[in-house]
Amino acid sequence: MADLVSLRACIADILAAQSAATGVAGAVIGVAVGGDQFTLAHGTANLNTGQEFTTDTGWLLGSVTKVLTTTALLRLVEAGAVDLDAPVHRYLPEFTLAEAGTAEAITVRMLLNHTNGIDADDLMPAAVRGRDATRSYVARLPAFGCLFEPGTGLHYSNPGFVLAARIIEKQTGLPYERAIQAELFDPCGMRDATAVQTQAFLRPTAIGALASDDPGSLRATSLFTLPESAAGAGATPIVTVADMLAFGRMHLAGGVAPSGRRVLSQELAAAMLTPTFDLGLPSAPPIGLGWWLDPIAGTTAAWHGGGSPGGASSFCIVPEHDAVIVTFVSGPNALLNDTLHTTVIEHLTGRQASALFTGGQTATDPAIAGEYAAFHVDKNIEVRDGKLLVRTAVPFYDEELERILDAYGMPRSSTVTYVPAAPGLFVPEGADTRTTTGFYGRLSLLADLPAAHGRPRGIHTGLRFIPKVSRSTAEHADGRS
Template identity: 35%
Template sequence: MDQLALRDRLAGLAERHHVVGASVAVAVGDDTATAATGVLNLRTGTPATVDSVFQIGSITKIWTTTLALQLVDEGLLDLDRPLVTYLPDFRVLDEATTAAVTARHLLNHTSGIAGDFFPDTGRGDDTLARFTAELADLAPSHPLGATMSYSNSGFTLLGRLVEVLRGATWDAVLRDRLLDPLGLDAVGTLPEEALLRGAAVGHIGGEVTPTWGLPRCVGPAGLIHARAADLVTFARLHLADGVTASGERLLSAESAAAMREPEVAIPEPWTSGSHVGLGWMLFDWGTSVYGHDGSTLGQHAYLRVVPGPVPVVVALLTNGGDHDQLYQDLFTELLAEHAGVAVPPPLRPPPGPSDRTADDIAGTYERPSMTLVVREHTDGPVLIARPSGVVAASLGTDEIRGPLVPFAPDAFLTRFPGHPGWLPVVFHRLDDGTRYVHVSGQATARKET
C-alpha cells in the first residue's frame, strides 16, 4: 500500500466534506498503512496524527461482546439462561422481560430494553451497579424478542454482568483480558487516560462540543478511545478466530465464529447492516463483511472487516463535519481496490412525484430520549424528530424535521437540514398489530389514542 497516497486521499476527502480531523488505518493481509489529517480541536489547532486517540463510540460493543464470550468459553456464562440467574437484583418495569431476558437478547439487540436510557450514575466504580438499579422503572420499547431495536442500555447491562462474574470493574476487566494481551497501551475508557495522549474533541456545526464524553455508565456500550491502528489490531484478533499476533488465545474459535453468525434480521437493512450477529453487524455486500459504527458527542467511527485469503480491515475515526460522506467515499475506494468489494451507493429517492400519504402511519411514536411525529403536510408526509438529553446533545438540536419520500414498500427516505445524505425510515407492525417505526437502528412504538 502507498502510505503517502492514502494520506493525500484522506486529506482531500476530509477537506471536501469539511471534516475537522480524521485518522484511518488500512490492513491488507499482514501489511498496515495509516494516515491522519486535520486537527484534534478547532480551538487549539493541534494537528491530528496517527497516534491521536478518538472516541470509537459503539464499536466498543464488540469489545464488550468479546469479554462476554470469554465468560462463555470458561463456563461462567450461558447466553440462553435468564439474566436474573447471574444478576438476581436486576429488574425492568415489564415482569415478563425481567424473568426471561438473556445475555443473547442483549447481544443481538432483541431485549426490548430501551436503547437510549442515559442516566448519569456518577464517576465511581459503582456506576454500572447504579445504572442497573435505575432500570427498574424503565418501560420496554417492545416485547422481548419481538423485533430488533438497537440498545445501548442492553450493553451497559452486559458490562455489569461482566463485572459481577469477574469481580472487577468493566474497565479493569477490559484492560486485563484484552488491552494488555493485545499490547494496546493507547486504548482507554476514561477521560484522564485520554489526556495522556493526543485526544480528539468532538465538533457539531463547526463548534467544539460543550462536553467531551458521555457518562461513565455508558462505558460498555460506547466509551473506548483508541487509535485507528488499534482497531485493526482488535479486528485481526477476530480474523484469527481469537488468537493474538503473538499466538496467545484470548477467545475460542467457536465463540469468534458465533459472533459472526446472523442472529436476527434488521428491519431497516440499509444503514447498519442486514443482520445482527453477536455484537457484530453483518453486511450483505455480495461477500462476507462485518463491522460496526460508533457515534458519541461530535465524534464518529467506522470499522469494516472483509475476511478471506488476504483479509482487509479499514478503520476510520473522525471528529466533526460530514463524516458519513467521508466514510462513503473513502471506504468505497479502499474496499474496491483492496478487497474487490462494492460498497452500496447512498440511497436516493426514486424519480417522479408520489401520491403516498401518511394516513396509515401518521401519529406520535415515543421512546426514552426521542419522540417522532409523522404527519401530513401540503407537500406530502413529514417526519419530526424531537430528541432529548444525551441524544439531543449528540445531534446538537432538540428538533429536526424532514420529508418522508417513499422508495420501497413500507420504507421512506428523509433528509434533515444540514445533512446531505438520505436516511431510511421503515414502518412495520409486530405480530400483535402494534405499529412501529424503525429508524437509526431503533424501533419506536406509536402511541395509540
C-alpha cells in the same frame, strides 16, 4: 493481494479535500489487508489547542465499544462462567424493569444482539463515577419498560450493553475499566487502549468538534466523554488506530491475537459473525453477536459505528478479503467515515457499492400517519402527496440528560420529508442515493414495520424501533389497530 499503494494515494486525496467547510476538523484511518497495512491522519485533533491529528492520536471509540464488550463477555462464556441463553437474572438478580416478568425473559444473548427491547435508549446517569457507575445505571432501569416482547424485535440497545458490562464486573470482580483491560486490551495487544478517561492526559488525544454559528467553521465540544455509567456501551474507551487494527486482526484470525496469543475460541469468534436476527430491512442489516453484518459491494462487512461528543467512529472487518478498516472523524461530517470505508471495500472487491432497494414508484400506505414514541423521542408523521413529513421532538427528561445531549450536539427538534424508495421504505427527500450504500448512510432510511407476534406496529430508523401510539385517520376509517 490488494494494491495498497494506489489505495493509500486515493484515501490521501479524499482526506486532503476535507476542512471545516466540509464539516471535518480532523480524521484518521487505518487499513490492514493480510500482512500489509497503512495509516493516515489529517487535520486538527483539538481545536482548543491546535494539536495536529497524527496516526498515533487516540480518540473516543463510542459505540464500537459494543463489539469489544461482546468479545470480553464471550471470554467468560468460553470459561464456563456465563451461559448465553441463560436469563440475565441468573447473573444480575437485581435487574428489573417496569413490567413484571419482562426482565426475567431477557437472556444474555439478547443483550448482545439488540433484541432485548429495553426502552431506555438515551439513559445516561452521570451522578456516580468509578466502581459503582455501571451499578448506578442498572439501578435506574426499574423505571423503564420494553418496546416489544424480548426476542421478537430489533432495537439498538445501549442498556443491553451496560447490563453486559455489569455481568462482566460481577463475574470478574473488577470495575469495567479494569475488566476490559485484563480481558481484552492486554491479551489482544491493544497497547494504548484504555477505558480510564484521565489516561487521555498521558498521550495525544482527539476531542470532537461541532458546527458553530459562523457558517463554514467548527467549534470544539465542551464534553469529552459521556458518563461512566454507560462505559460498556461506549461512553469512555479511548483507542488508537494500532489498537483497533490489532483487535480486528484477532477476529480475522479466529480469535488469535497478532502476538499469537489466543484471545477467543474459534467457535465463539465465528458465532459473533453468524446472523442471530434479521428484520429483512435495507435499513437494518442482520445482527450477529456485537457485529452488524452489512452487505456492501458484493461482500459482507462485520461493522459497528460509534458516536461521541462531536465525533464518529467506524470499524469493520471484511473476512472474505482478510481486511480491517477503522476510521474516526472529528466534526459533524460522520458520512466521511462511509466514504473512506466504501472506497476501501470497493477497491478490495472491484465492485461498486449500490443501494439495497430497487427504487421506482410505489404507493404510500396512509395508515403510516400518526404519532410514534419511545424513550426520549417523539415523532409525528403526516402523509402528503405520497411523501412523509416527519417531525421529531426530543422531550425534556431531566436537567442532567439535557445538559449531556446539548453538549453532544443532539438537536431538540427536526423536520424531514421522506419519499418512497420501495414498498414500506422511505429515504430523505433530496438525498443522494449513493449515500445510502454506506454504513451510516443506511441509517437515514425509514421503514414502516407492521405489527407481528410480540411486537406492535411501528417505524424502524437509525437501527431503532419506535412504536405507533396513535391511530391515523385511515386506520380509524377501516377499524385497524
